[in-house]
Amino acid sequence: MDLGLHNKSVIVTAGSKGLGFATALEFAREGANVTLASRDLESVETAKNQIIRETGNPNVLGRVCDMRSEEAIKSLVEYVVQKNGKIDILVNNTGGPKAGTFESLTDSDWHDAYELNLLSFIRMIREVLPYMKKQKSGHIVNFASSSIKEPIGQLLLSNTFRTGIVGLSKSLSQEFAPFNILINTLGPGRIDTDRVKHLDQILAEASAVDVTSIQEEQKARIPLGRYGKPEEFAKTAVFLCSSANGYITGQAFLVDGGLVKAI
DSSP states (O other): OOSOOOEEEETTTOOOHHHHHHHHHHHHHHEEEEEEESSHHHHHHHHHHHHHHHHHHOEEEEEEOTTOOHHHHHHHHHHHHHHHHOOOOOEEOOOOOOOBBGGGGGHHHHHHHHHHIIIHHHHHHHHHHHHHHHHEEEEEEEEEOOOOOOTTTTBHHHHHHHHHHHHHHHHHHHSGGGOOOEEEEEEEBSSHHHHHHHHHHHHHHHHHTOOHHHHHHHHHHSSSSOOOOOHHHHHHHHHTSSSTTTSSSSOEEESSSSOOOOO
């Protein structure tokens, strides 16, 4: 199936690793002009070069951007418009917030998670909207977590701010539907990324068991019996932002192998 992504201008934030990298890679495979952003220059250059090698698509750019910085976000969007002349697709993604329970988290932890995991999404959308409104088309997908459907223990910050992303996406999808801008939320379950490995290690240390035991326990809770692959999550994101999707907006989806039991 031709997804109609050839020469589309795509921004993927936190695109040098994990789900962001996998998503940028899939867009590049489809012939899109991809700009991936990361706060670390070496990481973003390495990721960019790897995507070019693997896909043969030379239209991949890397840009340093600290998602906590309003000025850096403005600069990122201006850079992409200067290079590509437009923005068709925004993939909003950031690293996960600190793990912890209510009593262990400080005001600083809350402020940091808000700025990184919700305010950065708001700022990115604010910057790309004028271009999407002018061309009367656009796709935005906001990466969240399976916690948008079912809270996860020890991840209070994620449980709070990821659900905020859902409210933001739903509200904006209605406000900007007249401009044919489609906005959806996509939450990963236990996908095999460094973030999930880190969370498994935290659980293992808290339970005083080997991390392998935690992983086997987690897999047993997943109906498909395994962790997801980053590319499986990425392909769903690419579909939502492609010409194959012309009528899905304001929705929240999970890619979790059936883990979450909520309807």
